Amino acid sequence: MSRLRIGDVVLDNNVILAPMAGVTDLPFRLLCRKSGAGLVCMEMISAKAIYYQNKNTEELLTIHPEEGPVSLQLFGSDARIIAEMAKRIQERPFSILDFNMGCPVPKVVNNGEGSALMKNPRLAEEILSALVKAVKKPVTVKIRKGFDEAHCNAVELAKIAENCGVAAVAVHGRTREQYYSGHADWEIIRQVKEAVKIPVIGNGDVDSPRAAEAMLEETGCDGVMIGRAAQGNPWIFRDIVSFLDTGRIPEPPDAQEKKRMILKHADLQLETKGEYTAIREMRKHLAWYTTGMPHSARFRQTINSMETFSQLREGVETIFG
Structure with missing residues (x-):
């Protein structure tokens, strides 16, 4: 089984639970971790919400001792606030700090956050540089293929991230325009992998052990990220890890x-x-x-x-x- 190193964090395996708003809360993360996920990612958390001490944010920041290693994901568009809030929370028990540049929902994008940042590489660079300097823990970033088909700049953004000192990049093979429809483009994941030396985690349409194997083989990526396929099916981590390790898929749960x-x-x-x-x-x-x-x-x-x-x-x- 391939163990994945992100900065100074070594995962048990390279199969990762994707961050999903309203889904990857503490109970679900625990179940997925116990089912075999090498890393679990928290719901995205607004840097401004931490800054303004939003009362609902503390629950989002809660981490259970048994779920580690865990990745805490911030989003925002103000480099100063993002860096300051990252520094404020860095003593909490997460292992990796992730930055969201992939969220497609309008209320996030219309604020210039999430996948909107892919349209602004200069600001993305400013934010990632500030984050890497602010915290001692590894910083990662999640991006998409691009904002739309006319602007597929995942390779450019990945190179920027690497130059800023980011420890790994996750690439969802869909544009923001696609949301979650159509097929994920694994070719863009392969292009990113060939363009940078840091670990690349592929995301999109990995819904079975064989799909995970296919993505790893076709793109050369270092790990796979599972999102919607884990909903109602935390066993998918057990199944993928077993298949990649032994070639066998366990019997489905009765x-x-x-x-x-x-x-x-x-x-x-x-x-x-x-x-x-x-x-x-x-x-x-x-x-x-x-x-x-x-x-x-x-x-x-x-x-x-x-x-x-x-x-x-x-x-x-x-x-x-």
Whole structure:
């Protein structure tokens, strides 16, 4: 199994949970880490929210001792504030500091943040230089193929990042214009890998062990990042690690294993967020966990009416038996 080094951090393997807003919270990260992910990435956190001491940000910053190594991801567009906030939080127990230049959502892009920074390489360079100087931990960056098909500048941005002292770059093979539609372009990942000496992590359309192997072989990238394919399926890390290591894919989880995972997930949500929030946040996870199962359509209809943990448990016991 290939172990991946990012700065002075050595991962168990090169299979990584991608940062996903509203998904990669502490409970989900723990489950993915225990399922075999070599690195788990936190939800993106606004540097300005830390600066203004936003009350919801502290929960996003919480890290469990058993989930490490963990990557904390900041986003923003003010180099001074980003660097100052990185310095302020650097004693927290994350191993790697990531900077987001890939988020496609309008409220982020319209502020000149996320993937909008790919249109402004000079500002991107200013931010990355400031971050590397501000913290002692390895700094990484997540980018896309480009903002749109007319401006596919991932190679340029990766070279800038390397020159700034960034320790690794993750490349999503879609443009901002694509969001998550269509196919990811693995060729751009290969071009980035050939252009820089720092580790390159490929992202996009890795939804199975064989797809992970194919990306590694076709692009030469150093690691793979799993996003939406992990939703409702933390076992994907176990499966990919096993396949890359031994050539064997474990048997898929049976109904009882799925039930245990869901209830463990719900317990962690309850423990960290309280019943009201936990139940509401579990609704989307329940839909993902049960996709394609017999009677899952009817089960999903009942999910939004769940208000208590006992109702959730009863519903899970009903569908899984």
